């Protein structure tokens with residue numbers, strides 16, 4: 130389901146249009162029922178129909194009083210209101226909960242569909258705030274909509290009754306209400322600005338929390354730095370966020386209290402001013418004041434809900450920006466399958482990171498990789514090896530130039546199939562606890578033994594029983610997943626960097642040749658120059674360009 134929202138009510142319309150419609154209709158019925166109660170009260174309290182005028186107190190009996198029929202209708206309306214309003218409110222609560230889950234699922238899918246470069250750019254902190262702050266705020270705002278409907282209809286019904294009582298008074302009241310509501314909008318507008326500001330600060334807080342957790346080891350070793358970090362990265366944005374939030378909420382509270390007074394201001398104007406403008410009987414004045422008093426409840430509810438709606442609007446803006454700026458990767462229907470192939474080629478590939486500040490670029494890279502061949506990519510720090518590896522694995526798409534598998538150029542029609550040929554272990558690898566795919570237990574066990582993990586980890590019900598291992602051992606777990614995946618292209622980004630010398634040797638002289646002999650294309654980013662002779666081909670990177678390609682076992686290097 131496409132969850133790009135135009136406004137707050139869209140959140141509910143998209144998820145349960147029928148239920149949302151039902152909750153609004155029930156809300157409108159509730160509002161009308163509320164508004165109907167006033168004429169009943171006025172009728173029953175009108176002086177000429179008064180109970181005391183017609184029956185003596187001793188003979189009074191509810192069932193034969195002159196207002197008994199109306200009394201029954203009144204009670205029935207009250208019971209109806211309880212039933213219908215509860216149903217409408219329960220419905221909207223249910224839709225709100227459902228909408229929240231559906232929307233989060235839609236966001237998970239969107240995050241999964243983002244180009245990897247965009248995911249890197251937006252960062253974890255913003256995404257977590259989107260899921261944990263903005264969606265709940267939006268849901269709360271949307272859940273207020275039926276309540277607003279009920280109150281709005283009550284207000285309209287009561288105003289309609291005012292027309293019936295006295296049309297001049299009606300226009301006078303409308304004018305007063307209009308002026309008061311316009312005045313109410315000004316603080317609401319200012320409050321919204323503060324909410325937007327505080328929301329920005331909470332993004333910074335999230336980033337700070339990330340450093341606090343992932344940088345805990347470093348911070349523990351340097352108390353002064355830890356204090357400075359907490360002061361600058363957490364206290365400061367927390368304080369600024371708090372200040373903006375409190376200012377925004379104070380302004381909204383002021384507006385709400387003022388809003389609650391609106392009906393009284395109008396009542397004051399009616400009582401103290403109106404009798405001098407128009408001729409009004411006392412009974413009419415009583416009816417008008419009663420109707421206006423009756424308005425205070427729903428007007429207050431509407432204005433209170435406005436505060437939450439404003440916060441919902443800020444959240445909606447954030448979510449909209451996310452959807453608009455971070456578009457899904459353009460993956461057309463994957464019509465073309467990858468035909469028989471034995472090589473992967475980069476032809477005049479250039480790549481620029483999508484950040485404005487970064488000057489680094491990969492320039493005009495050309496080379497060819499083959500099945501049953503081990504290629505080392507080497508070079509100094511920052512020369513572009515990892516960037517290049519993400520172009521090979523098609524996580525980044527070339528800014529210009531092309532990647533070929535066999536004779537087929539990789540584009541949006543076949544990129545998913547192309548990616549499915551590749552397994553990679555990057556320096557910031559992640560180990561999933563679940564072992565995906567069907568694998569025989571003895572195969573898993575033999576790999577665990579080969580990786581010297583058999584006494585540390587076992588696989589129970591397709592799950593690793595632990596991932597709490599040393600860094601080097603966790604990397605071996607990532608290697609286990611790669612071996613089980615059994616893809617034809619295997620890419621390692623400094624895999625051996627944190628292995629002990631003995632296992633380094635096993636990796637370079639046993640595991641890599643094993644992959645090569647089973648026909649795989651093996652790409653290894655490495656600084657381990659003592660093992661460079663394991664390679665069939667070495668690509669030397671320097672400042673974003675290929676400086677040289679050395680063929681150790683085969684023909685001369687490919688010219689661009």
Ligand SMILES: Nc1ncnc2c1ncn2[C@@H]1O[C@H](COP(=O)(O)OP(=O)(O)OP(=O)(O)O)[C@@H](O)[C@H]1O
Pocket residue numbers: 249482484487489508509510511512513514515516517
């Ligand atoms: N996620 C990123 N966003 C923006 N720029 C980046 C990003 N990653 C790397 N860069 C830029 O690309 C340059 C090359 O980085 P890369 O990681 O490709 O180098 P490398 O050769 O793998 O280095 P090392 O040996 O230190 O791992 C960096 O100097 C940096 O300017």
